[in-house]
Amino acid sequence: MATRHNHALPRAAKDLLDGALARHGLRGTRHRELIFGSLLARRDHPTAEEVFVRVKAMAPTISLATVYNCLETLVQCGLVRAVNHERDATRYCPNLSEHAHFHDRRTGRIYDVDLPEDVVERLKELLPEGYEADSLELNFHGRSAVKSKETVGAAAASA
Amino acid sequence: MATRHNHALPRAAKDLLDGALARHGLRGTRHRELIFGSLLARRDHPTAEEVFVRVKAMAPTISLATVYNCLETLVQCGLVRAVNHERDATRYCPNLSEHAHFHDRRTGRIYDVDLPEDVVERLKELLPEGYEADSLELNFHGRSAVKSKETVGAAAASA
DNA sequence: ACAGTAATTAGAATTATTCCAATTACAAGG
DNA sequence: CCTTGTAATTGGAATAATTCTAATTACTGT
Missing domain, CATH: 1.10.10.10 (Winged helix-like DNA-binding domain superfamily/Winged helix DNA-binding domain)
Structure with a gap:
């Protein structure tokens, strides 16, 4: 082949x-x-x-x-x-479905985390009167115990 | 005085x-x-x-x-x-209580949004097995209808 | 083929931030 | 209160990511 x-x-x-x-x-x-x-x-x-x-x-x-x-x-x-993560270079992600990101402090790697629509709606309800969000961005920071050798590995993905 | x-x-x-x-x-x-x-x-x-x-x-x-x-x-x-917001200069915030940020696209202004502890806990449950977040960052993007003349104005604050 | 617009290019310019080497300010011990 | 070691501060140079600029090149529709 x-x-x-x-x-x-x-x-x-x-x-x-x-x-x-x-x-x-x-x-x-x-x-x-x-x-x-x-x-x-x-x-x-x-x-x-x-x-x-x-x-x-x-x-x-x-x-x-x-x-x-x-x-x-x-x-x-x-x-x-x-x-974007802090002042690091911007990274690009072709995952079109609503999702959050997990930033592994140790490796610098980023993983997608599925973000259900109803969670997004619930979060938008945190906004006070008069604030209308058309998008939101959720980033987790921590360390993954997963030994993924290359990239994604665990969290949801697919466009 | x-x-x-x-x-x-x-x-x-x-x-x-x-x-x-x-x-x-x-x-x-x-x-x-x-x-x-x-x-x-x-x-x-x-x-x-x-x-x-x-x-x-x-x-x-x-x-x-x-x-x-x-x-x-x-x-x-x-x-x-x-x-941090996109590639803009880093901004500094003395609000120690857990909170999210609302970025007004029109004015570039940032407002604090109270983020209850239980919401934070609920969000961390979105992470798959093996991913442990010690912090998270939540940013809303949109336009506020509020005509706040100076700074905060609406969303929660106080250190 | 031609005109007009959009895309691409190389390199200069910008911006926010960090680094560096040298000076200054403290704090503790004598 | 003098010395000394370490931490803090300084101005300016250096860096890194990105954007801008002024051409060039490539298409698209006629």
Whole structure:
């Protein structure tokens, strides 16, 4: 079996991407596809730099600025979430379902944690009169006892 | 009434500060006191730069590096919380009670939102086996309808 | 083929923060 | 109250992530 490292987007993902871009009046370009694909291929919350090195394998002339541009575009289109932790570099996450993040203090790794819709609703009720949240962000900090060798491992995922 | 702008720490706050510093084997210095005092005087989540200009009024020779140092010290001692929002400058918050933050997209202002202990406990139960969180961070994003002219205005506060 | 707009590029610029090496301030012991 | 060791402070240089800029290049629709 010829190991295909070209991260070709599965049809469903490609449709999702093209649809979202079109809806925002943007073009579907090779770079946007590659970057979205690279996020889906290894859903491990890479930084822009990390995405940069990954996609350079298949588009050696791509520039870091383009990676930033494309990631921002994907975020704008609602296909990707930007995840910040303290002052560290922003990380990118293609998990579209509502979820929280667990930051492992020891390894710096980030895991997705499923966040049921009813919990989100309940949390929004904490807001006083006159405060309307359209989104929320929940981050746990601690140490995982799990010896996951690579990335996700335990907490929920899937886009 | 002579408007005293010297932010003299109330006894209780001073004891809190000195106690915490002592417990960490650190000295109680004028700068640390001034900075802690300036945070307590206007609990509006200032950035390091903003703290810098505020304390310069009473310690004109203080350097920005010292402000960063002192703020970090206060955070280490558990007297102050560092609040990050996307890539914006870190803001500092002397509210020690467990609370969440509401970020007003329009004004960029941050409000404290009371976060009851039982809610925190309930949230930690979302974590899968093997993930132990020692802290969590909850941020709401949206627009407030409240016309608060200055800072807090609505959501809970008090240290 | 052409025009007009969007995407990409390399590198400079910005911003917040940290680092550094040198000075200054204390606190405890003599 | 002098010395001495350590902690705190300082100004400026250094860093890191990201954004900006001013071209170039690539498409899309005519």
